[in-house]
Amino acid sequence: MAHSHQHAARNLAVAFLVNLAFVLIEIAGGLWTNSVAILTDALHDAGDGLSLGIAWYLQRLSARQADARFTYGYRRFSSLGALTTGVVLLIGLIVVVWGAAGRLQNPQPVYAPGMLGLAILGIAMNGGAAWLLSGGTSLNEKVASWHLLEDTLGWIAVLIGSAVMMVTDNYLIDPLLAIGIACFVLWNVARNLYQVALVFLQHAPSEFDARALDELFAEIPGVIATHHTHTWTLDGERHVFSTHLVMQAGTGREEIVAAKQQVHELLKSQQFDHVTIEVELVGEQCGAEVPDAHDHD
Incomplete structure (x- = not known):
């Protein structure tokens, strides 16, 4: 580099x-x-x-x-x-x-x-x-x-x-x-x-499809739904990404780590420099108070 x-x-x-x-x-x-x-x-x-x-x-x-x-x-x-x-x-x-x-x-x-x-x-x-x-x-x-x-x-x-x-x-x-x-x-x-x-204006990268990614994330074992999926580009080349994974109640640490690793694998083909993944178990209160247009279960 x-x-x-x-x-x-x-x-x-x-x-x-x-x-x-x-x-x-x-x-x-x-x-x-x-x-x-x-x-x-x-x-x-x-x-x-x-x-x-x-x-x-x-x-x-x-x-x-x-x-x-x-x-x-x-x-x-x-x-x-x-x-x-x-x-x-x-x-x-x-x-x-x-x-x-x-x-x-x-x-x-x-x-x-x-x-x-x-x-x-x-x-x-x-x-x-x-x-x-x-x-x-x-x-x-x-x-x-x-x-x-x-x-x-x-x-x-x-x-x-x-x-x-x-x-x-x-x-x-x-x-x-x-x-x-x-x-x-x-x-x-x-x-x-x-x-x-x-x-x-923090527009999503042109090749990014939030709904398609959320559908892929929902197929990860233990993941029930996703919300608050966001991305923006720093300079047109390198991007920032964050999402919330909702997982089954009682999910263990190993399953959570495995789910995060799969998210990183799915994002590997795109130029994300900063990736943040928050995990919530069913029944927990989401820390983000106001839902947005990308939120969907």
Whole structure:
């Protein structure tokens, strides 16, 4: 696990430095070519750079063990970073779309050959960084890889648009590209923010079926029913689980231990870092006062 964290952190560090260097090149190139499309992508890349920087830091932070302040560990910090970066990107891209819309009414000439050169460089650098992260297993690496892939696709669009402008001098293509790239990114950022919101709202993991699990638990010898089955995800990868098993009156310690072991076996295929199992014998008062939507006998 430690080696995996170190490998992920190293990949994110390299991708962050590559992205940061290219953002500076991109800003200078956008001003040089007078291209709002390139400046739009520079803002997007700056957001990605912030995201990669936060992901790099949080990848290292998430390796910390639980302590008295964060008893479930530090994994959820990565979701906080994704939320912050997503909101920054949304605000920035809305501003850029507003500016590009103004250029639709008043198109300005751009230096298309310069845009073409920057597009080739952008495809090479962003594509290389995306390839570096493509084999990662952590959520941070996967999300960062998707952002960089978006960048590469955006630069392919700029490459095609600049080639067309070199032939036709139709400078409306530049703001149209800017709006198209921004809308594409806005859609994907909003989709990612939706997933982050589900994490903070303690939504059950998508593959989790509480009722199906309760039915399996009820088949365990000595278990009569289950209730208060709950689960939520810490960061989209590692989850928390708890349930109450109701067992027959007079059940002995060995049977209780065996039932708990079977629950752990049933959960082994899913990424649960924290599992809590409470056992109640028939006739005992349940410690949870208020039943919820998952409760069923």
